[in-house]
Amino acid sequence: MTIFATQQVRKSFTNGEVSEEILKGIDLKLEQGKVTSLVGASGSGKSTLLTIAAGLQPASGGQILFDGKNMTDMSAEQVRKIRAREFGFVFQSAHLVPFLTVEEQLFLMLEVSETKMKKSGQKKEVANMLELIDMSHRKDAYPASLSGGEKQRVAIARAIIHKPKMLFADEPTASLDSKRSTDVMTLIRELTKTLNITTLMVTHDEEMLSFADHVVTMKDGLIE
Ligand SMILES: Nc1ncnc2c1ncn2[C@@H]1O[C@H](COP(=O)(O)OP(=O)(O)OP(=O)(O)O)[C@@H](O)[C@H]1O
Numbered sequence: 001m002t003i004f005a006t007q008q009v010r011k012s013f014t015n016g017e018v019s020e021e022i023l024k025g026i027d028l029k030l031e032q033g034k035v036t037s038l039v040g041a042s043g044s045g046k047s048t049l050l051t052i053a054a055g056l057q058p059a060s061g062g063q064i065l066f067d068g069k070n071m072t073d074m075s076a077e078q079v080r081k082i083r084a085r086e087f088g089f090v091f092q093s094a095h096l097v098p099f100l101t102v103e104e105q106l107f108l109m110l111e112v113s114e115t116k117m118k119k120s121g122q123k124k125e126v127a128n129m130l131e132l133i134d135m136s137h138r139k140d141a142y143p144a145s146l147s148g149g150e151k152q153r154v155a156i157a158r159a160i161i162h163k164p165k166m167l168f169a170d171e172p173t174a175s176l177d178s179k180r181s182t183d184v185m186t187l188i189r190e191l192t193k194t195l196n197i198t199t200l201m202v203t204h205d206e207e208m209l210s211f212a213d214h215v216v217t218m219k220d221g222l223i224e
């Protein structure tokens with residue numbers, strides 16, 4: 001089932017008097033519970049497409065359809081709610097809050113996503129998630145004392161603790177070595193399957209493509 005689609009999405013940037021069209025009409029369909037990898041040369045517009053799909057910046061034209069709704073017709077507040085409740089994000093570096101423990105990062109996300117749950121339920125969710133990412137023993141640690149791979153695992157947990165329908169990831173393994181990259185990708189794939197999340201992921205790394213169900217290549221502002 002297609003849960004997310006872009007139709008003829010366009011994006012232009014204006015620098016001074018010169019306007020350049022980076023996305024020239026992107027049609028993308030994402031199947032529920034699948035991992036789709038977005039590849040293409042540097043500057044081909046992968047991050048731009050990902051952030052537009054995730055509602056983090058507007059398109060210049062075209063439609064974005066999510067779960068039977070047209071996000072292009074929504075107010076900023078409606079898009080904000082969807083972003084907070086139904087989407088999760090992982091970036092190149094973990095961007096954890098330095099003064100919160102591993103466990104507190106996850107509780108914070110439950111607050112931000114306005115997840116309606118009693119304190120006892122929240123505690124259970126967080127404990128389960130820490131178990132899933134194999135970080136229970138580090139729940140009271142601060143980011144400064146975590147390895148790169150551990151930080152990224154916490155970032156992934158934080159991105160999905162509120163059980164979003166979509167996960168958007170921009171080069172989540174770029175700051176990791178090969179072994180840790182494989183671990184992080186295995187985790188993303190497992191969690192996507194277990195929780196039936198639909199994942200769109202930008203990657204540079206050919207080795208990581210084996211973790212994807214579909215691979216989509218961008219070239220000259222279009223999907224090949
Ligand atoms: N806010 C902006 N203003 C002007 N130009 C921009 C802006 N954002 C992106 N661009 C330009 O759009 C093009 C595509 O950028 P984008 O970041 O989407 O590429 P990418 O495929 O993610 O590249 P990389 O693999 O290097 O991360 C680039 O030429 C970039 O300079």
Ligand SMILES: [Mg+2]
Pocket residue numbers: 046047048202
């Ligand atoms: Mg990019």
